[in-house]
Amino acid sequence: MAPTRSSRGKYNYSEGTLTGQISCSHCGRTFKAQGIKKHEASCKKRLEAEEEQQRFNRDYEKGQRKARKARRDHAIGKAGPSNLVDVTESNVNDSAHGDHPQIIRLSESDLGYDNQGNHTLPEPEEHQHGDSGITNSPEANILFCTVLSDASMASNSVPAQSRPAASVQPPSEFKTEYHPRSGCPTLFQAFDEFRVPPEAQQVPIDEKPWHPFRSRADFEFSEIALDAALNKSQIDALLNLILRVSQGHAEITLKNEADLSKAWDNAAAELTPFSKHQVPVTYKKNDQVYEVHARPIWDWALDLLDNPLLAPHFVWDACRVYKRSAAGFERFFDEPWTGDRWWDIQSSLPPDVDGAVPFCFILYADKTKLSSHGTVKGYPVVVRCANLPVHIRNGEGFGGGRVVGWLPIVPEDAGEEGKLGYTTLKRVVWHESFLKLLEHAAQYSKTGYLRKCHNDILRWLFPVILILSADYEEQ
Numbered sequence: 001m002a003p004t005r006s007s008r009g010k011y012n013y014s015e016g017t018l019t020g021q022i023s024c025s026h027c028g029r030t031f032k033a034q035g036i037k038k039h040e041a042s043c044k045k046r047l048e049a050e051e052e053q054q055r056f057n058r059d060y061e062k063g064q065r066k067a068r069k070a071r072r073d074h075a076i077g078k079a080g081p082s083n084l085v086d087v088t089e090s091n092v093n094d095s096a097h098g099d100h101p102q103i104i105r106l107s108e109s110d111l112g113y114d115n116q117g118n119h120t121l122p123e124p125e126e127h128q129h130g131d132s133g134i135t136n137s138p139e140a141n142i143l144f145c146t147v148l149s150d151a152s153m154a155s156n157s158v159p160a161q162s163r164p165a166a167s168v169q170p171p172s173e174f175k176t177e178y179h180p181r182s183g184c185p186t187l188f189q190a191f192d193e194f195r196v197p198p199e200a201q202q203v204p205i206d207e208k209p210w211h212p213f214r215s216r217a218d219f220e221f222s223e224i225a226l227d228a229a230l231n232k233s234q235i236d237a238l239l240n241l242i243l244r245v246s247q248g249h250a251e252i253t254l255k256n257e258a259d260l261s262k263a264w265d266n267a268a269a270e271l272t273p274f275s276k277h278q279v280p281v282t283y284k285k286n287d288q289v290y291e292v293h294a295r296p297i298w299d300w301a302l303d304l305l306d307n308p309l310l311a312p313h314f315v316w317d318a319c320r321v322y323k324r325s326a327a328g329f330e331r332f333f334d335e336p337w338t339g340d341r342w343w344d345i346q347s348s349l350p351p352d353v354d355g356a357v358p359f360c361f362i363l364y365a366d367k368t369k370l371s372s373h374g375t376v377k378g379y380p381v382v383v384r385c386a387n388l389p390v391h392i393r394n395g396e397g398f399g400g401g402r403v404v405g406w407l408p409i410v411p412e413d414a415g416e417e418g419k420l421g422y423t424t425l426k427r428v429v430w431h432e433s434f435l436k437l438l439e440h441a442a443q444y445s446k447t448g449y450l451r452k453c454h455n456d457i458l459r460w461l462f463p464v465i466l467i468l469s470a471d472y473e474e475q
Helices: 015-019 036-079 089-096 150-155 216-228 232-246 257-269 297-305 340-348 420-437 441-447
Strands: 021-023 030-032 102-105 144-147 174-176 187-189 275-283 286-294 321-325 328-332 356-365 380-385 402-406 449-452 458-470
Touching: 030 036, 216 232, 275 420, 286 420, 297 356, 297 380, 297 402, 297 441, 297 458, 340 356, 340 458, 402 420, 441 458
Parallel strands: 356 458
Antiparallel strands: 021 030, 102 144, 174 187, 275 286, 286 402, 321 328, 356 380, 380 402, 449 458
């Protein structure tokens, strides 16, 4: 007959396996066959832990007994066997009936010394009594005992002033034995003195911990400069400010970071703030929303016009400049208003409007990396006023270029990159976002904006995008 094979699967246990009980070899409890191995492993681990704890307790008790014996040996060693006298039962009885306290001195043999002065004290026992009834346990092995009768305690008490002061020294916790060739005696130390060298117990105080800096203030400033990662120009500017304050030429009223944050908020309120806008677009029948942070360029232009320091430097009218050469006067270009386009724009303004002049903007838009690793990218839009001279509009102070918007970045998609539809999507997103910057400016480019300029002259300002610098994607 051909061999048969059980039809049960890997985890299809028999009825006996499911219902049978097996005793644990460690604790004797019974468990099902499926879980006995796991229980025995945990039970064995628990028993080993208990045995380890018991061994630790035994070692700890042994150490405590050795420590008590060492303290007793140390106390006996300090007293010395030569200064002790015999004590008898009659001495004890006579002293017990005396009128004054009697001092009992134990003999050398009671303290564990032989005739040569060697220490022979046995291991401590719980209860061990001699013939005289005096206890020889470690707790009773004292050097001096004062025996007072009831009568002497009641009638012949000695005043506290006449009693000698008892010098009680706590027992040492640690004992250190040095090599015989070291010439160092055995050292007994308390817990707070162990492993602490004598020179470390009295550490000298450094009167100038900031050395080699010339002063503590120099050290603190260098620490702040390192923590803030200040560069050379920032350190020089901060030191110059501190010098001017110390000389009384400047004053700082800020006391903490809260005052500085409040001052920043007040300064930001003087200018046009950024606002968030949503740009909805549709791509492959899916609605998508992108966010753009911007402030209208015309509001930024009004901030420039409100600055009295910049008012005298605005140039409104186009002009042509020439330089004499051998062939006569030769025209050159050094500012935007010296070019032909400015001339043509001003010529195209309404002739019936007195004081109509262009207010020209220069815009830059390009993606850039905001971190050194290139993981964070941004899409800033920078604006400059072409009506201001080059040293002002290209500078870092008032009238210089400012970021007026952050265009959204359309995420890169390897599957869609290069397709006409995806390229069109990015162009639509950027154009719709760019329109948020041109709010008001587009309207006033047709109607004009009446403004009183420097020397109280009324002018009609017509905003114009004179230069737009952008990549092909943004165009």
